[in-house]
Amino acid sequence: xxxxxxxLPGNQPTMLQNGxxxxxxxxxxxxxxxxxxxxxxxxxxxxxxALRSVDYGERVLAVRINDLEKPYVKKDLETVVTxxxxxxxxxxxxxxRTIQHVAVMLDLIEEEYDIEKGRTKIIALIETALGIEHxxxxxxxxxxxxxxxxxxxxxxxxxxxxxTKEGTEILYSRSRLLIAARAAGIEAVDTPFTDARDEDGxxxxxxxxxxxxFDGKLSISPHHLRPIHRAFMPSQETVxxxxxxxxxxxxxxxxxxxxxxxxxxxxxxxxxxxxxxTLELARASGMTLPEKEGTPS
Amino acid sequence: xxxSTKAAxxxxxxxxxxxxxxxxxxxxxxxxxxxxxxxxxxLGECSAAGLKNLTVxxxxxxxxxxxxLDFVRDGTVxxxxxxxMHAQVGQAISRGILxxxxxFRSHGGRPAAMDRGxxxxxxxxxxxxxxxxxxxxxxxxxxxAFGSIGYAMPDxxxxxxxxxxxxxxxxxxxxxxxxxEESVDTVVVIDSIGDPERIMSGTTRVTRDPIGxxxxxxxxxxxxxxxxxRDGFTFQTGAGGTSLAVAQYLGELMRAKGITGxxxxxxxxxxxxxxxxxxxxxxxxxxxxxxxxxxxxxAEDGRHGEISAxxxxxxxxxxxVVDQLDVVILGATEIDTDFxxxxxxxxxxxxxxxxxxxxxxxxxxxxxxxxxxxxxxxLPLIVDRVGTISTPGEDIDLLVTQYGLACHPGRAxxxxxxxxxxxxxxxxxxxxxxxxxxTGVPVRSVHKGRPVARVxxxxxxxxxxxxxxxx
Numbered sequence: 001x002x003x004x005x006x007x008l009p010g011n012q013p014t015m016l017q018n019g020x021x022x023x024x025x026x027x028x029x030x031x032x033x034x035x036x037x038x039x040x041x042x043x044x045x046x047x048x049x050a051l052r053s054v055d056y057g058e059r060v061l062a063v064r065i066n067d068l069e070k071p072y073v074k075k076d077l078e079t080v081v082t083x084x085x086x087x088x089x090x091x092x093x094x095x096x097r098t099i100q101h102v103a104v105m106l107d108l109i110e111e112e113y114d115i116e117k118g119r120t121k122i123i124a125l126i127e128t129a130l131g132i133e134h135x136x137x138x139x140x141x142x143x144x145x146x147x148x149x150x151x152x153x154x155x156x157x158x159x160x161x162x163x164t165k166e167g168t169e170i171l172y173s174r175s176r177l178l179i180a181a182r183a184a185g186i187e188a189v190d191t192p193f194t195d196a197r198d199e200d201g202x203x204x205x206x207x208x209x210x211x212x213x214f215d216g217k218l219s220i221s222p223h224h225l226r227p228i229h230r231a232f233m234p235s236q237e238t239v240x241x242x243x244x245x246x247x248x249x250x251x252x253x254x255x256x257x258x259x260x261x262x263x264x265x266x267x268x269x270x271x272x273x274x275x276x277x278t279l280e281l282a283r284a285s286g287m288t289l290p291e292k293e294g295t296p297s
Numbered sequence: 298x299x300x301s302t303k304a305a306x307x308x309x310x311x312x313x314x315x316x317x318x319x320x321x322x323x324x325x326x327x328x329x330x331x332x333x334x335x336x337x338x339x340l341g342e343c344s345a346a347g348l349k350n351l352t353v354x355x356x357x358x359x360x361x362x363x364x365x366l367d368f369v370r371d372g373t374v375x376x377x378x379x380x381x382m383h384a385q386v387g388q389a390i391s392r393g394i395l396x397x398x399x400x401f402r403s404h405g406g407r408p409a410a411m412d413r414g415x416x417x418x419x420x421x422x423x424x425x426x427x428x429x430x431x432x433x434x435x436x437x438x439x440x441x442a443f444g445s446i447g448y449a450m451p452d453x454x455x456x457x458x459x460x461x462x463x464x465x466x467x468x469x470x471x472x473x474x475x476x477x478e479e480s481v482d483t484v485v486v487i488d489s490i491g492d493p494e495r496i497m498s499g500t501t502r503v504t505r506d507p508i509g510x511x512x513x514x515x516x517x518x519x520x521x522x523x524x525x526x527r528d529g530f531t532f533q534t535g536a537g538g539t540s541l542a543v544a545q546y547l548g549e550l551m552r553a554k555g556i557t558g559x560x561x562x563x564x565x566x567x568x569x570x571x572x573x574x575x576x577x578x579x580x581x582x583x584x585x586x587x588x589x590x591x592x593x594x595x596a597e598d599g600r601h602g603e604i605s606a607x608x609x610x611x612x613x614x615x616x617x618v619v620d621q622l623d624v625v626i627l628g629a630t631e632i633d634t635d636f637x638x639x640x641x642x643x644x645x646x647x648x649x650x651x652x653x654x655x656x657x658x659x660x661x662x663x664x665x666x667x668x669x670x671x672x673x674x675x676l677p678l679i680v681d682r683v684g685t686i687s688t689p690g691e692d693i694d695l696l697v698t699q700y701g702l703a704c705h706p707g708r709a710x711x712x713x714x715x716x717x718x719x720x721x722x723x724x725x726x727x728x729x730x731x732x733x734x735x736t737g738v739p740v741r742s743v744h745k746g747r748p749v750a751r752v753x754x755x756x757x758x759x760x761x762x763x764x765x766x767x768x
Contacts, residue, residue, distance in 0.1 A: 017735065018508055021699040222507030286719070 001284040002026050002060060002216045003232040004225050005123075005149070005189055009034035010043035010063075016050040019059070022222050023229070025284075026060040028123075031076055032067065032091050040072050048083035062087040062123055068101060077102070081109050087121040087146065092154075095134030096141035099124060103142040118144060123189070127151030128158045132173050139184035148181040149218055150174060152191030163194075165201055167208070178213050190214040196221035206231035233285040234278045242275035242282075243290065303484045304430050308462070309342045311485040312420075315458040319349045320375070321419035324456060326449035327357035327381075328424070328436055328585060332495030335424040335462050337361075338487065340368045350375035354418060356407060356448035356606070357381035357651070361495070369395055378416070380404050380651050387648030390749055393765045399648075399750040401641065404584070405610025405617065405657035406755040408451035412613040415757055421456035423449045423476060424490040428463035432481025433474035436586075437596040437603075439465035441493045444586025444595045445565075446475045450605035453480045464490045475603055497588040501566050503545050504538030508670055508699045513542030515720065516626060516668050516697040521550055522718035523664055523711060525623040530558040532578070533619075533658055534569075534626040536587045539668050541568050543626045551577045562609070562618050563625075563654055565591040565601070573600060582618050584609040584654075610657035612755045619654070619661030627655055629667045629696075631683045634725050636690030636705050638667060639683035641752060644676050646744050646766055652687045656755055659692035664711070671698040676739060677732035679725060684741075685752060686761040700731050742767075 006024035008015045010031045019027045029047040031040065047063060063085045065076040069092075077088065090102050099122060106120050122144045126135055132155070139148050152170045156163040163169065170191065181188035190209035193202040202224045206217050210231055217228050234242070244262055249272050252260040260267040282289055305311035317323065323343070325336045336355060341364075343351060349372045358365065360383040368374045369389075378400040382390065390399055402410060410416035425434035426441040436446040441464055453459050453476045460483045461476070470478075504510060520526050520543075532547070534540040544561075545568060551558065552575075561569045562582040567590030572578050581601045586592045594601045610619045619625075630650070631639040638659075643649045659665040669678050678698065694711060696703045703725035704712040715722045746765030754760040 018699075021511060022507060023511070223505070223510075 001280055002187065003281070003284065004228045005062070005216055005218045006222065006225060007034070007064070007192070007218065007220050010047045011035045011039045013046060016046065017054065018222070019050075020054050020056050023225050024059060024219070024222075025216065026062055027056065028062045028064050028089055028218075030064045031072070032064050040066070044072075044076060044079050048079045051080065051083035051085055060086050062089050064089040064091060064125070067092045068098060073102075074105060077105050078109050081106065081115065081120050082113050085120065087123050089123040089125055089149070091125045091151070092128060092131070093124040093126055093138050094128060094130040096137040099138050099141040099145060103144055106144065120144065121146040123147045123149055125149045125151050126177055127154035129155070132176050135177050135180035136183055139180050139186055145184070145186060147187040147189050148177050149189035150177050150191040153194065155191075165195070165205075167205065174209070174212055174214075182213065187215040188213065190217040192218040192220045193224060194220065196223055199223055199227045203227035203231050229285060232281055233287070234281050238278050239282045239287060239289070242278035245272060245275035246279065303432055303482065305460075305483050305485040308338060308485055308487055309346065311460050311483045312339070312342055312346060314483055315420045315460060317343070317348060317420050320351070322352040322354050322417060324418045324421045324452045325353070325355040326423065326446065326452065327355060327359055328443045328446055328448060328496075329441070329491035329493065330496045331359050331361045332492035333359060333361055333424065334489055334491045335422060337364045339422050339462075340365060340373060344368055344371055344373040348373060352376035352378060354378040354416065356404065357653070358386050359383050360385040362386060366394060376400075378402065380407055381653050382648055382651055384643070384647070384649035387650075391647045391763070391766045393746065393749055395749070398748050398762075401651050401750055401752045403610065403652040403656045403755045404448065404606050404654040405612055405619065406753060406757070408605070408607040409611040409613035409755060410753070410757060411451050411455040412607070412611065413757060418452055418456035420458045420460060421449070421452035423453060423459060423461050425461050425463045425476070426490065426493070427465055427467050427471060428461045428484055429467050429469040429471040430484055431469055431478035432459070432461045432484045433469070433471040433476070433478045434461045434463065434481070435471065435473050435475040437473060437475070437592070438467070439463070441465070441490050442592050442596065443491075443493055443496055444592040445583040445603045447584035447604050447609060448606045450476060451607050458482045460485060462487060462490060464488060493589075493592070496586065496592070501536045501541070501587045502538060503541045503568065506538065509539040510542050511699050512668050512670065512697055513539050514546050515702060516543045516666055517546035517550055518718065519666065519695060519697060519702060519715055519720055520547060520624050520664070522715050522720060523624075524714060525664055526550065526554070526556060528557055530556060531621055531623045532558055532561045533563040533622055533624070533662070534561075535628055536564050536566055537628050540626045540628060541566060543668060544568055544572065548572050548575075548577055562604070562622065563658065565595070567591060570594040570601070573598070582609070610654055610661070610755075612657075612660075617661065619658050622658060622662035624664045624666065625658040625662040626666050626668055627659060627688075629669045629678065631680050632667055632669070632678060632693070632696060633680050633683045633690070634729060636693040636696070636725070637683045637686045638688040638690070638693060639685045640687045641685040642763055644684070644739070645742050646684050646764065648750060648763060652752075656688040656692065659688045660755065664695065665693050666695045666697060667693055668697045671700050671728060671732045672736050675736045677729065677736050679729040679732060680741070685763055687752065689754075689760070696725060696728070698728060701728055703728050
């Protein structure tokens with residue numbers, strides 16, 4: 001379950017340590033924006049050391065590498081892939097070429113270090129108008145791409161519009177990115193809410209993103225984890241319906257019926273998938289579910 | 298004697314009139330916290346009058362009381378007894394500036410020692426923001442209002458001679474007399490008893506630290522899982538940022554579950570005042586106000602009551618508020634694998650605090666919870682043996698850290714309930730090992746110098762001694 005993606009500055013040992021206890025689903029150790037050029041080497045080593053030695057439990061571990069224009073990328077990739085990062089977040093993705101470039105480097109590194117091919121996934125951070133235009137191409141350019149994420153701040157700078165809390169200016173980009181991700185069959189991750197002190201604002205922003213269809217949200221502050229998780233908590237009614245859907249599906253399976261129906265209405269596969277996801281969210285949110293429910297095989 | 302004869306023209310005159318002589322004991326309260334000017338002013342006058350070898354018995358020695366060290370050096374002060382000592386004074390004590398050992402008691406142990414005759418006060422100096430000429434006084438009115446005057450109430454009841462020191466005289470009779478004229482010998486007006494703006498010292502705001510918040514959230518969940526969170530719930534928390542965050546999360550749980558608590562007690566902050574106003578608690582029992590919101594509330598809200606230190610926590614009283622507590626949230630500098638807690642000395646063995654109400658509430662409450670980060674900088678919280686025992690481990694039920702919760706081994710039922718609620722309960726040794734895997738095992742400084750302080754348990758027994766540091 002990947003609802004929250006928390007950025008942790010790669011040059012701050014305490015924050016890297018704190019990641020082991022903060023309730024984020026995905027941790028993104030940042031080597032890019034939060035690290036000054038003079039500290040890039042130290043941060044890379046620190047992140048690698050954290051990846052190797054700290055017990056982060058079930059959290060997914062990603063590293064935001066420096067952008068491809070900078071001279072650090074090869075070292076970034078080599079260091080974090082060999083240290084065991086699950087994913088790399090590639091910033092400023094403008095299309096398929098950015099991704100393919102990184103994917104080729106990952107192929108070489110995995111081969112050289114005898115790491116299972118394709119193990120390291122890519123989260124594509126889209127933060128320019130060109131990136132939005134080419135989002136689907138980027139999403140489908142490599143099997144490694146597991147999510148598209150939106151960087152609203154840089155995008156607005158590129159669009160030449162002010163970034164507001166309401167976010168009207170990025171509504172089209174959000175929708176466009178979401179459709180690209182869905183069409184490619186991967187996850188869509190919303191832009192971070194930037195006011196660290198406004199937890200209610202973050203909650204409202206996440207509820208909105210979820211209503212559009214986003215699967216998770218980037219976060220620049222640990223204070224946003226609670227509101228993000230709260231926003232992704234399904235309602236009791238949704239959970240009850242999901243349980244009914246799964247039950248109906250299981251009954252159809254037991255009775256070896258091909259078609260699944262609930263209260264006389266046919267249930268399509270997307271509805272079953274949605275129900276399974278609802279139950280997964282409910283469990284991640286700490287809701288108590290009846291023991292008998294299962295998930296579709 | 299008529300009440301008008303109680304007025305002394307000056308502090309010096311009040312001291313002379315009290316019959317204070319060398320070797321006697323004078324007492325003070327610390328309700329003005331870092332804003333207090335009375336203790337320093339009185340010692341200045343005692344020094345000028347040539348008095349020697351006095352014992353200062355104060356509910357707390359704050360950082361603003363640093364000048365007491367000058368009066369130790371010139372021989373005016375020969376002994377100190379208190380429930381808390383700020384590091385700025387504690388460091389000098391730890392280096393051996395005072396020949397006699399400091400006596401540390403708890404907020405309940407101090408009045409109990411007076412009740413039992415173990416502690417005798419010759420002259421009590423009671424700072425009051427409002428007083429009349431007969432000595433009826435309180436801390437709720439006047440320009441330097443500080444709220445509850447609870448810690449001074451036992452002094453007024455026990456001292457041979459009671460001097461009320463005020464900077465605002467009201468017409469007789471002051472109706473709301475927290476300390477009444479029947480126990481007051483002298484009233485003296487000075488320019489300023491202190492700066493009420495500096496009452497709010499230290500952290501009396503909910504923490505913003507994500508780890509502190511995480512710990513607080515886990516503690517609130519533990520309280521809920523313990524089964525104690527129900528209508529009529531009674532609660533106390535310290536003024537530290539994490540402790541206050543527990544109150545905040547608890548408020549959220551109470552709101553969601555429709556639970557109304559009976560009372561919150563102890564040192565009161567604006568956050569607890571908000572919970573009172575919202576109806577989440579019916580009553581506040583206030584021995585000390587920690588901020589301006591609390592000071593204002595105790596003066597205006599009939600549900601916000603003032604209590605004496607005796608009623609709050611004395612084990613010698615016929616009953617006390619701490620014994621009615623369901624849950625108390627406490628901090629710790631160190632905790633050992635037997636759950637003994639140190640809040641007196643830092644990792645180098647230097648005095649930097651004291652029990653305050655720590656050991657009293659831990660002994661009284663049904664569930665005593667320590668909230669603390671597993672590491673501070675590179676120092677692990679959990680040690681084999683604490684530097685100083687402030688609160689015995691048998692009175693602590695639960696430790697909550699960011700890496701998990703540890704129940705006292707004797708609390709199997711609590712551990713079962715917490716585990717049942719999905720909380721990560723582990724043996725305290727596991728948490729210790731976890732911290733040491735991150736920080737390494739620090740080498741402890743063991744001081745072999747003479748004792749500079751004795752920690753007295755709330756029932757009057759010697760709990761521990763603190764040694765002089767070597768450098």
